[in-house]
Amino acid sequence: MKKYNFNAGPSILPREVIENTAKQILDFNGSGLSLAEISHRAKDFQPVVDEAVALIKELLDVPEGYSVLFLGGGASLEFCMVPYNFLIKKAAYLNTGTWAKKAMKEAKLFGEVVEVASSAEANFTYIPKGWTCPTDVDYLHVTTNNTIYGTEMRKELDVPVRLIGDMSSDIFSRPVDVAKYDCIYAGAQKNLSMAGVTVVIVKNDALGKAPREIPTMLNYQTHVDKGSMFNTPPVVPIYCALETLRWIKKMGGVEVMDKLAHERADMLYAEIDRNKLFRGTVAEEDRSLMNICFVMNDEYAELEKPFFEYATAQGMVGIKGHRSVGGFRASCYNAMTVEGVQALVKCMKDFEAQH
Numbered sequence: 001m002k003k004y005n006f007n008a009g010p011s012i013l014p015r016e017v018i019e020n021t022a023k024q025i026l027d028f029n030g031s032g033l034s035l036a037e038i039s040h041r042a043k044d045f046q047p048v049v050d051e052a053v054a055l056i057k058e059l060l061d062v063p064e065g066y067s068v069l070f071l072g073g074g075a076s077l078e079f080c081m082v083p084y085n086f087l088i089k090k091a092a093y094l095n096t097g098t099w100a101k102k103a104m105k106e107a108k109l110f111g112e113v114v115e116v117a118s119s120a121e122a123n124f125t126y127i128p129k130g131w132t133c134p135t136d137v138d139y140l141h142v143t144t145n146n147t148i149y150g151t152e153m154r155k156e157l158d159v160p161v162r163l164i165g166d167m168s169s170d171i172f173s174r175p176v177d178v179a180k181y182d183c184i185y186a187g188a189q190k191n192l193s194m195a196g197v198t199v200v201i202v203k204n205d206a207l208g209k210a211p212r213e214i215p216t217m218l219n220y221q222t223h224v225d226k227g228s229m230f231n232t233p234p235v236v237p238i239y240c241a242l243e244t245l246r247w248i249k250k251m252g253g254v255e256v257m258d259k260l261a262h263e264r265a266d267m268l269y270a271e272i273d274r275n276k277l278f279r280g281t282v283a284e285e286d287r288s289l290m291n292i293c294f295v296m297n298d299e300y301a302e303l304e305k306p307f308f309e310y311a312t313a314q315g316m317v318g319i320k321g322h323r324s325v326g327g328f329r330a331s332c333y334n335a336m337t338v339e340g341v342q343a344l345v346k347c348m349k350d351f352e353a354q355h
């Protein structure tokens with residue numbers, strides 16, 4: 001039976017990305033050696049990094065004066081590296097969920113943290129609006145897509161300070177106004193690659209201002225200076241990211257990814273709104289195009305487990321909601337096909353007809 005991968009992360013990648021990466025793991029560029037057993041300093045590997053950096057710059061239209069880095073430690077390490085490198089005295093954080101809270105917790109180790117707004121009182125079912133950002137902060141940190149709660153900001157905020165964005169789960173799904181950011185970071189395993197690499201886009205002249213000694217590995221400047229080759233970078237995940245970037249370009253770039261994301265999400269939200277068994281969990285205007293959360297309507301609560309079992313039997317993988325929301329979450333990253341969403345919608349319709 002065909003399986004449709006709705007996992008939240010690690011998550012679906014285009015089939016050709018997996019196949020091409022697998023081939024290089026068996027025989028890298030016809031060298032007779034595996035991609036997994038060559039030096040990161042081998043002359044054949046540098047072009048992989050160079051092409052991946054160039055494609056990221058091209059696809060996101062990154063302005064002059066920014067560096068693109070491939071680091072380890074996941075987005076979670078960036079929660080600490082960001083304030084280490086950028087927090088001088090005071091930083092602002094928009095609290096939109098679990099990941100934002102974790103980022104804020106690390107920042108408090110380095111200075112004053114202002115929570116500009118929070119939707120915690122409503123279990124993060126909306127993106128706070130109508131707040132003002134202090135002008136005396138070093139940056140405002142935002143989580144552009146809240147993977148767990150299914151809310152998203154698909155447009156850059158208009159604030160009087162520099163932005164720092166955790167884009168782990170929506171990078172390359174839409175055009176981004178990179179010039180507004182001092183730093184963008186994304187753990188790759190949601191929309192770009194296998195787990196093990198984090199993409200960081202950093203404004204060069206925003207570095208070097210924090211009044212503290214920074215350990216070598218946690219200093220962005222180290223990695224800028226060495227082109228992500230200060231130590232051994234995650235070679236295989238970087239290669240896999242390159243394959244995804246090539247695929248995105250071939251498909252027509254982030255504008256096309258954006259269009260497809262709307263197409264998939266519109267289809268699924270329309271069914272959630274129509275179907276008598278289900279309802280969405282977040283404010284309509286803040287609905288994520290990447291992580292689509294829904295629950296059973298109260299009068300059908302006892303059908304949650306049967307629907308999960310039914311959908312799983314039809315080939316739907318990974319649709320169980322995060323424990324802090326319950327119900328269901330269908331993650332529809334770039335590689336999810338319209339056909340996959342149609343299959344899920346069909347499950348929902350068929351299940352409704354049976355009840």
Ligand SMILES: *Cc1c(COP(=O)(O)O)cnc(C)c1O
Nearest residue numbers: 074075076099147166168169187
């Ligand atoms: C998954 C996720 C993280 C954590 O990523 P790791 O790479 O596991 O550290 C952080 N932020 C967001 C928005 C995420 O979706």
